[in-house]
Each structure stands twice: as structure tokens, then as C-alpha cells.
Amino acid sequence: MPLRFLPESWGRVFNLNLGAVSLTQTDAGAINIAATNSYYGLILLTPQPHRITALSGNRRFEFSAPPGTLEIIPPNSDFFAQWNVTQTSLIFGAPRKSIQDLAEADFDRSPTELYPPTPGTRDEVAHRIGKLLQPALLSPDGMNELYLDSLANIYWIHLLRNYSSIPEAPEDRRYSGLSPHVWSRVDEYMRANLANRITLQELAGLCNLSQSHFRRAFQKTVGMPPHQYLLKLRIEAAERLLVETNFSLSLIAQSCGFASQSHITRVMKQWRGTTPGHIRKLQLK
Known part of the structure; x- marks a missing residue:
């Protein structure tokens, strides 16, 4: 399983269809990652003025790492990192075969390799993906698998498009809709x-x-993306049950895919500007 080397105290590991991801939050420290047959990708979400890294026993680089700094660890590569401030970052892990399969499916190119960028490289696209993932991984309502799968897929496609041996991967290929x-x-x-x-x-x-x-x-x-459409369906189903049945709110939440009664209440407030209780009271009137 990718990311099994991360200390539990650093943050929860979320297993996805395409590997795993973890939002890590730590004090000043260091880590040694032993070589595996997986790719790892890091997005720094907070600045690290004096970050030190080394790949596969090569010389150490010390550099100023701004938020959005991207690092890639190829398979069969050791990695060392050290930082002297409290830090927040995202780390992705995916088996080499999964990345090869992704490259073949999307670019008709396999095998391919991901190449590490120069230390201190800031990637705005990766940073935006990280900022979208951060609140989702911290959500008290549990993991939205479809949303996390989608963002992880976008992240690895971005790396293949910009840091791989795929030459001039087309950015604007036209895709038809579903029949x-x-x-x-x-x-x-x-x-x-x-x-x-x-x-x-x-x-x-x-x-x-x-x-x-x-x-x-x-x-x-x-x-709209799949995760938004799924949420729309769940809200509509919950509204129907609120109006047409006497089911408890906790049962409605469970049957419609919400993590809890508080979760469905928060979503209703955000997307409908009202609460489940208010919807039911209006119906009773």
C-alpha cells in the first residue's frame, strides 16, 4: 500500500483507486523514504525557507520552497527531506504500474517515466489541486471518494503531461460526451x-x-463533474424523503449517502439555503 511509511501522527492516509494521498502536518523534522516500486508526488502547502532534499543518495540541495513547490520521487529511488519550520503538505503515492496504465489509457504512451523537477520548482496547477484537496481531507463528514478520486486523477495526469517522457502531450484534445x-x-x-x-x-x-x-x-x-452531480442527486432524494415520508433525519441521511445528520444539515444549508427540518415543517403546513 502506498504511503505506509508515513508516521500515523503526521495525518491520515486515504486510499484511492489510483494509489493514496495524505495531508501531512508536522513540526520541524526530517524523513527518509526508502526506495519502492511506486511514484510519490509532494505538494508543499506552506513555505519552507530552508528545505533540504536529496534523491537516491545524490548531493543534498538546500533551497527556499514556496507554497506550491512540487517534488516527484520516481520508483526505486531513496529520498531524504529536512525542514526547520512547521509544515503542511500533500503527498500522493501510486504504484508504477498504475501510472503506466494511466499513461497508456490517456496518451497511448507506455511505458513512460515521470521526472523530478528542479528543487524549489513551484507548480501553480498542482498548488490549486492541493488547495482543493486540503478542505476535503479535513472534512468532518468523512471522505467524498468520487471527489478525491477525480482530483487525484487530475493530479497524476498533470504530472504526466508536464514531467514525463511523453513528448508534447496535447493539452486540448477534443472529447465527445457520453452517448x-x-x-x-x-x-x-x-x-x-x-x-x-x-x-x-x-x-x-x-x-x-x-x-x-x-x-x-x-x-x-x-x-458538471461527477461528484457534483452525485451530490445533487443525494440532495434531491433527501428532499423527497423529507416531504413524502416520516423517516427520521438520521435514516434519510444514511439512505441518501450522507455521513451523518449534521452532514446533511450542513449540505442543505450550503446548497439550498435552508435546513431539513425547515423543509419538513413547510410540508406539514
């Missing part, structure tokens, strides 16, 4: 499994597409 038949299959599956964990891999598999191809095709068909 009516395929869209109906996906929509029915999502509606039938609102209470369950739904992953990007499952949905892409229904269409015989790679995860990134599916994500783009879904967006073109529906006008």
Missing part, C-alpha cells in the same frame, strides 16, 4: 447506489473509458 445509452446507464447506476460508496473507477468502467476520459465526457454531457 444517450451510456449516459442512461451511468445515471441509473448513480441513482440506484446513492447510499453506497461510488468511485470514479466504477463509473468509468460502466462506459469502458479511462477515468480521465470519463470525467471529461461526463462534464461535457451533464455540465
